[in-house]
Amino acid sequence: MINNLMMIQLLFLSSIFMILSMIFIMMKNIILIEWLIYSINSYNMKFIILIDWMMLIFLSVIMFISSMVMLYSKEYMKMELKKKYFIMILFLFVLSMILMVISPNIISIILGWDGLGLISYCLIIYYQNIYSFNSGMLTLLTNRIGDVMLLIMIFLIFNLGSWNLMFYKMSNKLLMILFLIMIMTKSAQIPFSMWLPAAMAAPTPVSSLVHSSTLVTAGIYLLIRYQKLFLFNNMNFMIMIIGMLTMIISSINAILDYDLKKIIAFSTLSQLGLMMMMLSIKLTNYVFFHLLSHAMFKSLLFLCSGVIIHFMNNMQDIRFMGNLIYETPLIIMYMNFSNLSLCGFPFLSGFYTKDLMYEMILNYNLNFYIYNLMYLCIMLTVMYSMRLMYYLIFNMNMFYSLSMKMDNWTMSISMFMLFLMSLIFSTFMNWLLFSSMNFSIINLNIKNILYFMMLIGLILINMKYFNYNLKMYFYTLIIKLMMFFYLLKITMLNNFMILMFSKSLMKINEFGWNEYYMKYLMKDFLNMINKNFYLFHLNKFIQMFMMFIYLYLILFMINW
Structure with a gap:
């Protein structure tokens, strides 16, 4: 009952916020609400709510995905004893996210920020075993680094007479480095990346809501909001390098891993790296556009993986999966569409966002090596997406526990709604946000390099001989990369010493x-x-x- 009630409320609010955001875009309105809490001498402690189209549309997407996850959890967590607590914690998570999004005041941000960290810890340790406890502790301690940076920022900004970051134009490198580290911990950028794949110990609805569309995008959202401060302090090159490193290492890890949920987590990490990189070149609206469409198809991908794991008797290793196209055609179709969106297949969600960003970046005078690394990441994205689909569809195995298969209408409806939004949402947003005059015309040969790299990625992943030789020659390097600076070895194993x-x-x-x-x-x-x-x-x-x-x-x- 509590599932249905919260799901209907969130869906209703989501549609209202979407309509309001369209009105705000057309009217070009911004509403600023100030509430004076306390005043002493020259210092005023105010709570500020900033209402503009960006905040409204982001809240709309968060609430839509949350409502679908609530509906999905009704069936997925059916046999759990504490399912009511689970739903309440999920709702608290949505409230923390709202608190962080609505206000440019740093006190409101830390309340939402700490709420996100604490509630995600509670959700990760839901299945109470050593692996979950280790993962939860790694997540909590990594996020505490960002929280400490935020607390130091609060005390430094206190000298300036206000905690409202949006009104500042300050040349303060120390403050911006603290802010960047805070964003990096929450958005799992290098070297704080290991907590995101480790957090896959949580139930799948949690992975779908928390670790694909809300928690990890909180840092990127703040970076979009306060990007002018970073540009004012000439930190865009630093942000670009961090994003590029995260993209490459997470893509390589996604190609080499065998855990279904971890592969999807690494692909999320790769997309976050891409967003960081694009933000360093002032593509703010384009990154926000990609953030929304990515949240839609990535949450769908997680929900599909949850159904497959259910069918496979809680088995997450993709080597034991195969021939699923004959058993669960609908789920595989949803997964295929969301994977192709991730690759940027023409006229799906990713095409309108990723291709647009890659085209825009070609107009800038960037280093030749940065372009090469960018094209390498495009190739790797296609490789890990196609590898995942190969293992799910064509892989032959003898592990058939699919007799447990049970199609449920609540799960199917939630996935269908997300699938529909993954197809429609980007076209709709493209029409809404960017006028027909705002497009880039580039050389056809340069544009074709994108598709050429995708084709090479497709060919390489189908070469069994290449895969085998790669693993033999670079075995040590692969093991090092998979351990993410040995963080995995320290945290994931039950280290007796x-x-x-x-x-x-x-x-x-x-x-x-x-x-x-x-x-x-x-x-x-x-x-x-x-x-x-x-x-x-x-x-x-x-x-x-x-x-x-x-x-x-x-x-x-x-x-x-």
């Missing part, structure tokens, strides 16, 4: 001499000094003499 070390450390600190020396020695020493000061006050000559000796010893030790 670390556990024993922490146990012995606790034993020494809590039950040994260390407790006395660390906790009580300083207290006793200060008590002794205090007692001597008291006797000194009573004019005791001997105590006065002892007191001078104590002070002399302390000063001597400090100087030494």
Whole structure:
């Protein structure tokens, strides 16, 4: 019952926000609501709500995907004992996201930001096992780095007399580096990338909502909002390098992994890297456009993977899947469409967003190596998408647990709605956001390089001999890349040595001499000094003499 109620509410709000956003785009309106909470001297503590087309349309997409995930969870979490708590936590997540999106005030941002981190931790550890706990802790600690940066920013900005970031035009490199690290942790950019594939320990509806369309895009959304501050401090090259590195490493990992949900997580990571890179060249509206369409088809991809995992008796390894086109044709069709959208197949969602960005980037005077790396990433995207579809459709295996197959109308409706939006939404947004005059005309040969790289990617992934030789010659490099700077080895394995070390450390600190020396020695020493000061006050000559000796010893030790 609670699923249906929240789903209907969110769907209704989503349609209202979509209509309002269209009105705001046509009227070119911005509404600023200020609420003065506290005032002292020259400092005013205000809560500001900024309502414009970008905020409204982003909230509309968040609420639409949330409503579909709620509907999907009704069947997916049917056998769970705590499904009501699960739905409530999901709803809290949506509220945190709304709080972060509506306000340019840094206090509101930290409330939403911390809410996102904490609730995502609760959702990741939903299935209570060692793998989930490790993944949740990695996610929480990585996000805490960003939270600390945000807290430092709050205290630094306090000097400027207001916490409203949107009104600043400041040349402060330190503040912007803190802001960038904060965005990198939440959007899982290099070197904070490992938490996103690790977070796949969460239930699939969580992966669909949290780790594809809302949580990881929160950082990108803030970067879109405050991009002028970064450009003012000449940090666009730094952002470009971070985005490019994330794209390449996550794409290579997606080609080499065998876990279905992790492959989709790495593809999300690759798209986030692409958005970061494009933001460094001031393509703000185009990146926002891609952010929305990517959220639609990526959440569909996750929901389809959830159904397949259900059918396969909770098996996530793609090597055990195959011939699914005969068993679940509808799900495979949805997956194919969302995968082709990801690759940028003509007239699907990705074509209107990715191709447009790649065309726009060709108009800029960028380094030749950056273009080459960009084309390499296009090739890798096609390779991992086609590899995934090959394993799901054509791979022959003997693992048939598909007799458990159960088609459910609630799951099918939620996926169909997302599928429909994946097809229609980008065309609609393209018509709404960019007029017919706003298109780039480039050389046909340069444009064809994009499709040529896609074709090469398609050929390479079909060459079994190439795949085998690649793995043999570059085995060590592949293992290194798959470990993401060995973060995986530290966190995902149940590391016995670390556990024993922490146990012995606790034993020494809590039950040994260390407790006395660390906790009580300083207290006793200060008590002794205090007692001597008291006797000194009573004019005791001997105590006065002892007191001078104590002070002399302390000063001597400090100087030494």
